[in-house]
Amino acid sequence: MVGNERPWIAQAFILVLYVITLVIYNRAKKEYVGGKIGAAINLIMVFVAFLFLSDYVDYFVSSLLPLGDQAKFSVKILFRLIAICVLAFGGLRFFVSKPAESGLAQQPAPMPRMEEVETAAVADLDAVVQAGMAEVGVTPPAAKAPPDLGPEETVVVQEISQSKPSLGRYEILEELGRGAMGIVYKGRDPKLNRVTAIKTIRFTDDFDEEQAAKIREQFYREAEVVAKLSHPNIVTIFDVGEDLDLSYLAMEYLEGESLEAFARKDNLMPIRKGIDVTAQVCDALAYAHSHGIVHRDIKPANIMILKNGQVKVTDFGIARATASSKTRTGVIKGTPYYMSPEQISGMKVDGRSDIFSLGIVFYQLLTGELPFGGENLAAIMYQITTVDPEPPTKHNPKIYKAAVAILNRALEKSLESRYQNAKQMGDHLRLLAQKLDELKSKAKAQEGQ
Template identity: 55%
Template sequence: MPKRKMRPNYAVAIALALLFSLAALWQPLPLASLEWFLFDGSMNLPYGRKDVPGQVILIEIDEKSTGKLGSWPWPRRFLAEMVTILAGDGAKVIGLDIPLPEKESNQGLQALRGFKEKFHAYSFSRKDEGLRPWVLENLEEIEENLDSDRILVEKTKQAGNVVFPAFITNGRHGTGAVEDDRLLLRSVVLKGESLPKVWGHEAINSISAPFTELSQSALALGHTALSLNKGMEGRSHALFVPYKGGLLPSFPLQTVISFLGANSKQFSVEGSRLDILDFSVPLWQGEMLVDHRRAASPVPRYSFSDVLLGKKVPSSARGKIVLVGLNLEETPKILTPLGSAVPPVELHANIIQAFLAKRFITRPSSMVWLELGAFWVIGLFAAYCFARYGRWSRLIGILGLFALVLGAGFFLFSQGVWAKTGSIALFVLALYPTLCLSMFFSGERASGESMEVTRQLGIGLQEHGLLDQALEQFRKLPLDQEARNLLYNLGLECESRGMNDKALIAYKAIQKGGKFQDLDERILRLETVDDAPPAVAQAEAEEELQVKPDEEEPIKKIGRYEVIQELGRGSMGLVYKALDPKLNRLLAIKTVRFSDEFDPDVVQEVRSRFFREAEIAGRLSHPSIVTVYDVGEDQDLTYMAMEFLDGDDLERFIRKENLLPLRKVLEVVARIADALDFAHKAGVIHRDIKPANIMLLKEGGVKVTDFGIAKAVSSSRTRTGVILGTPNYMSPEQIMGQKIDYRTDIFSLGVLFFQSMTGQLPFHGDNLSTLLYEITQVKHPSVRELAENIPKACEQIVDKALAKHPDQRFSTAGEIGRLARLIISKMDQVKSQRSARGRAS
């Protein structure tokens, strides 16, 4: 069995899916930027779940506070007083989110201590010795009041619930160390675990904690690294950093741990999840994705000075976490996905608030496989659908799929699940042009689009009387209600014309889809009919059996005109050279016997239309349009008398061995265009522009013949089934049976121009159906590839004239004439310049 080839669409879809799958895994910067753009945008969506009451209060050292208490840094007794106030108000945990690595530099205190040393070394007399204790006591009291660090340490110890930050000073490879490493190690959890290796982060070696006495008085220490992943600050938070064989919690997490009263035994980390008591925190690359979505309970904020001076005391601090931190102009800010820049203390407050409210964003480890699978499923589905729907359906489908992918991503995010839908959405958009180009270059057509073309071709063929070919096209359609109606009407017409075998084929094709109207009765009648020929065929047979003379007597006179000789045969009758005896004028007479060409029921209609159109054409007076003198009837012979033309039709000059010079071709095209432009302005469309209807006169003129005849006989049923009009020169809309206007003549002129330059037609087909398909759907070849020395301008004229859609063609035939003459002028100019150079040399 021969191997089936993979359809181009599927191969292209698979290749594109593979490319995007690799890109999604590798995450190049443009793709990563797109994903983070959508991540940030999703943060602006409303929060989809009910929020719990806030457990965090924020006290900011802001510009208002420095205006009242002096410029920062302040004496640390202000911080000590704040700790006392908050502890007295019942705050469960106090987080002093302020860097305090060294003791305060107090010049007054240093001077006092220097004086004390000198005082101890001074020798007092016996008389003054009694002053020493009193002076030392007062000096000690003054020193205690000036030593803000000691006051802060004491108040911190008394409160017993203060958490301080520890800052990473030299990055991951620093060499510095804290004065007493034990102070940090007592805050480390999960010692001995291999988590740093699992998460892909190297251990931190240099961390700066508050000065020793303050660190000793603290409840716990937590690091302040925002994220260990580059570019993720503000989006994800490093809950731990590897330190000394364990994990040092972050300042926000350490605050939460203290608030919950958890111990190291109540911790567990498994792959992408951290469990603390009943909190299960999803981790992404070892970090917590920060949920910045606007919650129902925002963090309350107070100015440090208002609380310290008693103007605004947070009455609701009892049992809550209170963070104190900097929010000055010079404080470094962190950009969040919401587009706002916030100080670190505010970010820490938001992290703690989201943690306690269990507002987590998760990215399951299986999500990457679902995303990769989406590329393949969507790609193969699109390849399947592209082969079955038209271009508009495909475009609407792609846009709908694009919106669906993004909508699904936003919906999942509202539920706290992050899916990277940006790359999938980009993949969907890339599918449309890629698959369209694949179909274009491979010649594959969407069956939906192809079926519409087939339907229109069938209708056009039926209107032109080509019932066999119409039946062939209709049988290719899916057997839906519309196709059954088309086949049924075609079967009725075949019956009326005695083509019972074709009618039977049409009816049986309909029958495959089930019962339909009176189909069973018609099939039964046609199958049981006698072998005798039908009425029409029998009449024709009897007519043929009549004894006829061996040769008909030649026609001597038509109407009042004396026939001189027969000139030839047209598409529907003979053409004679005749003499008008009244005017002694030579003329040509075209004749047609409508009763021989058309079904009896339409003969009168065609005859009337013929006289009406001939009368309109007879009013056209133009140097390049043949003059019609008279129309009439002689018994059952209808005739049209017109001026006699001494010359040859263009048929003689469209063969490769006998082509006209390009300049002459342009002259002929220009004159035809002028004639058509004149006729179009008079409201007359020719409908049958072809070489046989173009006469080249011996004196050099050009005449267009047969105006009005094509319209007179179009859409009428012929006995012979011959298509009226020449298919090779028909426009797509003419073939499809659509409403036509003057632009159909422009298309036919484009075909004639193409053929006159190349010696071949722009559209070919092994049979009529293939030819009509080529005209309506396939682009013509390049003129310049078929014939040498053809100017680019000529090819551009042909390309525009042969546009499939009328709106893309020339707006008037006169434009073609003007362009043709412009090319002639350029050619003459070049020729004269060459002649001048030849004479000069």
């Protein structure tokens, strides 16, 4: 009895080993998506699958075909040969691959500085635009100019082999920039031969393992939702993935500049252009808010202006993934200068929070200054929650009164007094732009007479 039971026990033991291998494979597949490690895991699993078939061919073949022992043995050898071939040729392809493209596209030339708009008599604009708005009185105390907080924190990113730089299935062409959340690369999708921008995020650098896992799941959920957005003023997301512990977003590659270049006093864009840019951001936010998505990190660095004047808002969904999360050092991730009062207070936010942040960006485009500052984080947070900003005309006397009224309403600390939706703010900006264009046309007509 014992001699007859041993083969059965051995077969059961081998079957248990295969089940354990399958469990390990599923776990590893979740941890390592894409890249060479993911490919190696798949290769090994195919090899193990053919070994499994060769070990249990007796059971499978006997139930289907009445073959003799010699035929069964031949089938078993065949499966094992296939397994060896899969491992050999797959391994050969894994270690021997074509080099990455060496030619890198040159960075687009910086956009030329725009000429200053002509100063027109616009004393009557305030009454025209404010006909559709509630009067907002502002009596701001003086505020100190914000100090330079230094360059944004950068994250340490995995070194990529120079022979074939890659991230998932994407070939890395060059680094485009670094920020507090990660590094942005210019890459190429070899399957579609499409140039993309790839933003990397390593959550484990700032969060402990358990917290990073939860944030990573939230990040993938948010990316899935944002990828469904389709709007001319929102950057398109093509793919989301993970290589080792590095999460990444593959998105539309844009040739242009961020608004950071125009948020400086020495390089302000014309006021009329700033109004148009802000109105386009309003369009993007109105669309996203209508789909239940709040950006939470509107700032000049996340707004791109293309060579044709089109505006694109980036990084939807990334801020939401880390919202209300503190790093392992206890620091809240985010850009404090552009936070809304409700974000700082830890309240639940809605689209009106993005409107406040956009108001700060609009203030910068008009003046080259930040409306709220301080010597440290606590001082900045106090300014945002309790102090009204200086009148923008103090920094730039050319700003129209109607633009100031729109700006003041966007920067209302009370949610009820602020613009209730981005479309409303965008409509008022376009009404102002229309009146400016009409006045300019009249002025030209009078000059021609």
